[in-house]
Amino acid sequence: MMNGFDLFRQPDENLLPFDGTVNDYGLLMPSAEADACLHSLLHDIAWQHDEVVVAGRRITTARQVAWYGQAGFRYAYSGVVHEALPWQQQPLLLRLKALVEAQIGDTAFNSCLLNLYRNGREGMAWHSDNEAALGRQTVIASLSFGAARKFAFKHKTRGDKREIMLQHGQLLVMRGDTQQYWLHALMKSSRISEPRINLTFRTFIAPG
Template sequence: MTPAEQIQFARIAAAIEFLYDHHREQPDLAAVAAHVHLSPQHLQRQFQQWAGISPKKMLQHISIENAKRILHAQGSVQDAALASGLSGTGRLHDLFTTIEGMTPGEYKNGGAGLQIDWQLVASPYGSVLVANTGKGICFLSFADEPAAERPRLQALFPNAELRNAASQVAWYGEQNFAYTYSGATRTAQPWDSVLSDIKQQVEQQLAAVSPTCFNSCLLNRYADGSQGMAWHSDDEACLGKNTVIASVSFGATRKFAFKHKQTQEKRELMLQHGQLIVMRGSTQTHWRHAVMKSSKIQTPRINLTFRTMLPQG
């Protein structure tokens, strides 16, 4: 770091230490800035640059963590609020629902009465286990060993109903292709006769516009509208450039959306039972796509995406 950066780093470290030491007083931005001899505007900018969040947001998280320790020790919600320097239980309730995705009482009672949906998702830094209630995210952890993360979630919320929100997935192919999807690597199962028949029908329909011979298929089953697919592109190296992907839907009608990577332009369509759509050319290069969630949908949907995997050495 340059000398100027070292000075900024030391100031922000001192500001963070001040927030921890004085969180019960709920200091405002001016008080923190005065402690490190900066104007409030300069502190706000430098704090955001170095810590990634504002002083106010960090103070909220410090207050929440302190309240959680008290609730774990069987303290009351009022005790937790006052010991954290908050004006009352209403303020603690607002912070909990915003940051923890549940009320203080639900947290204290181990998630009793809550349904918590969890799933493993891929990130640039590895697999992540994410869990959420109807109010928001309540748990997030890097999952170097995915099997160990669910027990941690269960231990934190022993009285909640935990549900795997990821769609049921199966992977088929002409060879034992390895494919990593949603943080898990799967080896292709041999073609099912029904899938093979559907594949041939799809290829026949595409013959006139985009002749393609598919050698693999990813099957996703969505139990209902609470399960969807996050924004992503099927641009893995194993599929090659300008790959052709044919998607066939069975069951519930679901909203399928595209979002341009640069302009953020969105396109949406409702995929109905038996409908076929084809993504080809530079679609995966320039667009992300997603299956949107909806609380109104109570019936399942199965999606087949036929792909062409490149030879694996």
């Protein structure tokens, strides 16, 4: 499955003008295979509404999340500690991880955070994934399924913006100083009624 489609495609030029690197690797698989992934992920993942702390208050998000990795693997983001579900129970996730690693060539991931947006009214606010546990020059690979959605970057001090529409089966990779200097967000759009799932493969430097 999934072999021979766009494999070893070189990424396009850096989407960011400075202070980081974001590469678009395009579509990793034909649409029918992406459909099958979307369907399986919708049904097989243990989706839960996320909890974040905003202005000292713990709130539940509209979007749903799931975090997989090595068993017993914990980390904190947005003020809440999360424990990974064992990804050995999710063969599709492991296949997608292998596909993404083969495409990128220089990174081995040890966890995957999944986000489910039921429609365009659900998104993700400006943030950066700059937790110490990821290290400074972390590589984050983002694989999308379902509705095409606008993903945007904003420089933390200069305000420069860049954006890209992420399509069904598309791989985007953030690396270098991206998380130190840029925020990113998944923009909302009331015109979109279809679901979208995003997988971010990450490497924690101190699992557990």
